[in-house]
Amino acid sequence: MTEMGTSGRYSTSTKGEATRNRILDASEVLFAQSGYIGTSLRDIARAADVRMGLVHYHFGNKHLILDAVLERKLDLLRGTIAASFARAEAGGKFGLEEIVTAFILPFLQAASRLDDPLRNYMVMTSHLMSSYRLPELRPILAKLSVVSQILIDRLREYRPDIAERELLAGVYLIEAALIFMVQDPGFLDDISAGHHSVARLEDMAAPALRFFASGLESLKGT
Known part of the structure; x- marks a missing residue:
């Protein structure tokens, strides 16, 4: 899986947005099933089928993921x-x-x-x-x-x-x-x-x- 563009920066294309939404979808399910404390970034990456680096790139940390999930x-x-x-x-x-x-x-x-x-x-x-x-x-x-x-x-x-x-x-x-x-x-x-x-x-x-x-x-x- 690659999200890199020719400039060496992560792409903000439709593919990048799809990755972001996969992370949010997976996070919503995991937070519902296990709560905030019971869910790790590794759990989210695994459920979304993305690398940990992409989770950090798009959101930074777990409470910012939660904020985005709630706002959505x-x-x-x-x-x-x-x-x-x-x-x-x-x-x-x-x-x-x-x-x-x-x-x-x-x-x-x-x-x-x-x-x-x-x-x-x-x-x-x-x-x-x-x-x-x-x-x-x-x-x-x-x-x-x-x-x-x-x-x-x-x-x-x-x-x-x-x-x-x-x-x-x-x-x-x-x-x-x-x-x-x-x-x-x-x-x-x-x-x-x-x-x-x-x-x-x-x-x-x-x-x-x-x-x-x-x-x-x-x-x-x-």
């Missing part, structure tokens, strides 16, 4: 959640349960479909949230706040009487539970009996969604 599909994730809220609002009734459902269900749906372009990405980000204390990851993970902000803004609009501190605590608990549900594939298998249709997931996740909505409702006026 962040707009897709944010757009998916925003579209879920738009559909829920168009459906007529739009209370706390619908707000919570519009936020959570896209994560469960994507994580349960092997061919969903966001599946590994969502599992990966759930693993990353468990490593938020690593200094090099904090600026990267902070970028995910744009997704959480969608839920926070809708809750503020619907329940302006909930104190900010209480609202943020409620969102944190919802996200903590969601991280576990997405991070552990066995959970989705259990709640859907291995049949991950949208209707099945909605049906089996309904108790959890009602639980979260009731918890938020209890914060009213606190």
Whole structure:
């Protein structure tokens, strides 16, 4: 395999871009499967079928690879959640349960479909949230706040009487539970009996969604 041009420098051609994307694809899968700490640059090079030198050339180090992997599909994730809220609002009734459902269900749906372009990405980000204390990851993970902000803004609009501190605590608990549900594939298998249709997931996740909505409702006026 060669990436060298006549000038002796690595090519920035389509071939180079394809190599970069192979590294990102492999990294996304590995970070989803083993987490950030459990994945090495050697693992990434092997999975992408490239030399270590190319990994270093294109990205430099592991946390810069992670940053690129997260950035690559962040707009897709944010757009998916925003579209879920738009559909829920168009459906007529739009209370706390619908707000919570519009936020959570896209994560469960994507994580349960092997061919969903966001599946590994969502599992990966759930693993990353468990490593938020690593200094090099904090600026990267902070970028995910744009997704959480969608839920926070809708809750503020619907329940302006909930104190900010209480609202943020409620969102944190919802996200903590969601991280576990997405991070552990066995959970989705259990709640859907291995049949991950949208209707099945909605049906089996309904108790959890009602639980979260009731918890938020209890914060009213606190």
